[in-house]
Amino acid sequence: MATSQTPTPAAEHRHHPAWAHQFDDMDQQREASSFAMWVFLLTEIMMFGGLFTAYLIYRLKYYDAYVAGSSSINVVWGFANTLVLIGSSFTMAMGVWAAQKGRRQQQVLWLVLTIVLGTAFLGVKAIEYKDKYDECHIPGQVIGKGFNATGGIGCSGEGANIAEELQHPKNANGREVPGKPAAAAEQIARQTEIFFVFYFAMTGLHATHMIIGIGVLFWLVWRAHKAEFGPEYYTPVENFGLYWHFVDIVWIYLFPLLYLINRIPHR
């Protein structure tokens, strides 16, 4: 067989199967793809930004209700979920690295680990939502009985009746401390419903993003398994990594804003 000239690197770039011909070479294609993904993430900032702003405005207006709502969600689950998501960001970054290095088995491993951690996050969220359902803290007429003064009847869980909790709060040692008068407690309990509107809207939208992300991850695992990614072309993994890290960043802000409003023991 006659030897052919070794193609120049630029020509090699142009012959990659994933090269789309409107781009000069793979490098320019990657730049354009990355820019496009960032612009999409800007639209995501707009979507979540709107919710964060509305959350902030109501927090300024109904701070006591936010404190009551925040106290009634389990901070340990939230803390655990934050660590799980940060871990999944690490495994995702490692997946991108492995794809860039062309290590097929490692790519698959790290992406699968990301799926596992993402699913663990959703599992914890399911437990949290179930707890809220049991305590009747889901906004609306159907389930939201925990926000009424006489609420909590038929709802399980210590914190079910918010008005009651506000009137007779217990400190960290379990001793009762002075609470709020009945009328104020009832009003705050009713206002707590808006906190839970934001809790479910924001964590629900976030969880939806997670579910979509996990779906895409399955597709990426399949492609990685088929050795489609290597040093020349790992754009899908890298750009999905951007999306996944963005979802992680949203949770990094959600955790303190929803779970850590007032956790000072004696207050």
Added chain:
Amino acid sequence: MSENTNEKPHAHPTPGLYLIILSILVIGTVLTFFASTWDMGVFNPIVALTIACTKATLVILFFMHVRYSSKLTIVTICAGFFWLLILITLSLTDYLTRI
């Protein structure tokens, strides 16, 4: 692996660096969890958000490779945060000035 003489070398983070960033993020999470139990008055939310912003910055710079990205990427991200700043501050000028 072919020599890429046409493109400038792309610096990339190493797994070791990723592990360091992961550790800092975990420490930040633990810190924010315990800081929420300390009575710092009006500084509680400020400390919580400062830690959150630091964590977000680390994720953006290293996990999302922005530290090694083009100026176009950096401008795009700054534009996004600038937009968010406008949304929050201008909305607040309405609500905070209501009698």
